[in-house]
Amino acid sequence: MSILQVLNLHKSYGKTEVLKGVGFSMNEGEVLSIIGSSGSGKTTLLRCINFLERADEGQILVNGEVIFDARNKNQLSISEQRKNQLNFGLVFQSFNLFPQYNVLENVELAPKLLAKERNDYKENKKEILASIESEARAVLERVGLSDKLANYPCELSGGQQQRVSIARALALKPKVLFFDEPTSALDPELTGEILKVIRSLAAKKITMVIVTHEIEFAKNVSDNVIFMDDGVIVEQGRVEDVIDNPQNERTRNFLRKLSDK
């Protein structure tokens, strides 16, 4: 069964329709890249799936269970909404770390706040907090930041900040981890370290959706690719097919423009 199914998403801002019926599905452990020019709707798609925008039409299913249906106008209760939210993790283009907390605190903050809702929180407070801390240290080690735990975001390079934000998302063990152009805000020499981290996550079979401009990287790391243009999926399939042998004229134009640069 697909871990994530997105069905027929539509989204308009005023009269501009940004998503015109987008659907795809992916399996557990798969890495999917979404490519396309600016304004093609990639980021809006990601924001709709992560509940940062509300799609006007369409459904989202996780493991076959509907977690979003645009026809269902009744507001979900806040706790249901957050439970749905936690299926996914999102790494932002601009990191959005919390500047007043150090690296370790940035990663621990959400797990600690969420743990307060556990029934056994009061009895086992010490053990729970200790295990959250050790898990936070473990994810930070995975992204190679064990020596920066006590540093504040303003003391880190862009690449390091983005690695913290990946660790912060991983700490909640999302079923699918989304990346919104994770290297676009970085100097070219810093993108390598992010790509390396993402590649190591792919090797661990973490399910990921990556919106990116780095075609070479998309080719390297992903199993499948979606090419979007003007609010629709123009072409999707295995990396080898879409990037090396595109069938659609628009995909060919886009890839040619990129290789001309």
Place this chain on the structure above:
Amino acid sequence: MSGINEALGSLFNGFGFNCIIFFCTLLFALPLGLIITFGSMSRFIPISFITRTFVWIIRGTPLMLQIFVVLYAPGLLLDFPMKSRLTAVLVAFIINYAAYFSEIYRGGIESISKGQYEAGQVLGLTKSQVFFKIVLFQVIKRIVPPMSNEIITLVKDTSLARIVGIAEIIMCAERFTKQGLIWPLFSTGIYFLIFNGVLTLLFGFIEKKFNYYRG
């Protein structure tokens, strides 16, 4: 010699009123300002409209006028006269400063990037967790400089209480000019300078505390 002692004692007692007005205004206007902020940022348009109009009126008219209105309007319009002139002054100051504080708070809250809220949301935090655990601290850091400005202004504004006969320090000092003495008037300035000097040091200390991070 007894003249000097009398003048010094009178100034000291007068400054007591300035201090009462200062501390009471801070105590009540700081939280009231936050409530006004939530009103003016409300997504329910009638509430934000009413609140913003209120802030506009309070900030757009003289504090002196507001003191007179609070003192006389209940008696003349509602047949419910203000018993204490000091209470009237306090009410006017609290409302006036709460309106100013609310605008500083609003500016601070609106200066926090949308990304901070979104990051909190995708991490599964509730709206109040996002506000109290993520946003509030950053807002406080940003509003310390404008707040210190406003609070120093408040110290000096307390002298306005004399217009309804509260014997605050400058009113006390002025009496001595009739005896041909100017130094009591000058020395009130020293009171204000010392008080504001302490506040300046305090706010400098707070700003430094927040300096451990940028952003």
